[in-house]
Amino acid sequence: MIKVGDKIPAMKLMTATVEGPREVDTGELFGTGKVVMFAVPGAFTPTCSAKHLPGFLTHLDALKAKGVDKIVCMSVNDAFVMGAWAKDQKTGDSIVMLADGSANFTKALGLELDLMARGLGIRSQRFALVTQDGVVTHLAVEEAGGFDVSRAEAVLEIL
Numbered sequence: 722m723i724k725v726g727d728k729i730p731a732m733k734l735m736t737a738t739v740e741g742p743r744e745v746d747t748g749e750l751f752g753t754g755k756v757v758m759f760a761v762p763g764a765f766t767p768t769c770s771a772k773h774l775p776g777f778l779t780h781l782d783a784l785k786a787k788g789v790d791k792i793v794c795m796s797v798n799d800a801f802v803m804g805a806w807a808k809d810q811k812t813g814d815s816i817v818m819l820a821d822g823s824a825n826f827t828k829a830l831g832l833e834l835d836l837m838a839r840g841l842g843i844r845s846q847r848f849a850l851v852t853q854d855g856v857v858t859h860l861a862v863e864e865a866g867g868f869d870v871s872r873a874e875a876v877l878e879i880l
Contacts, residue, residue: 722831723850730829737804737818737875747826750817751855754790757799758819758852759871760836760845761825763805768868773847774810776873781815784873787880795819797827797844821845832862849876 723729729751736745749785752755759777761769777784777792784792786863792815796803800820807818819826827833849871851859859879861870869875 723817723857723860725847725857725860726771728817728855729852730853731784731830732826734826735800735803735820735822737800737807737820739814740873741752742800742804742820744827745817745819748790748855750793750819751852753854754810755788756788756791756793756852757876758783758793758795759847759849759876760795760832760871761847762796762836764796764802766798768847770806772818772868778810778812779814780873780877783877784880789812789816789880793819795826795845796823797821836866847871851876851880857858 729747731748733744733746735742761773774794778831794816798820803820804820820825824833824843832846832848834844836844847863849861850857863871
């Protein structure tokens with residue numbers, strides 16, 4: 722599992738934009754400045770849609786005031802689903818909606834969650850991390866079913 726002090730793995734993923742899906746390089750996305758990324762098990766799922774993503778939208782200004790340059794929401798969904806979720810949640814361009822459709826990035830981070838028995842495939846654990854110039858400075862992974870350490874409020878507390 723990735724840990725504090727590790728560099729974010731270099732790879733290509735997709736991001737949802739108002740113009741449609743666009744390839745993004747993790748080196749460019751995380752390479753400079755302070756980035757907060759939170760990951761959810763799935764777009765449009767109950768906790769993710771009712772609490773996790775909305776919390777980061779609510780606290781957007783407070784996060785920026787703490788020096789955060791970018792906020793990234795990542796899920797093991799395709800860019801079209803992430804784009805639809807962004808539209809549904811009215812994120813605009815305030816949050817980068819990162820699609821890890823094949824869970825390659827999630828696996829590279831060592832944060833995959835096997836939900837095959839529940840018909841959901843390989844997903845991401847719920848977590849939040851902070852990077853500075855591409856290096857992890859904070860990582861908080863939720864216990865199974867939990868929603869505490871990866872909330873926007875919890876991230877604000879450690880910034």
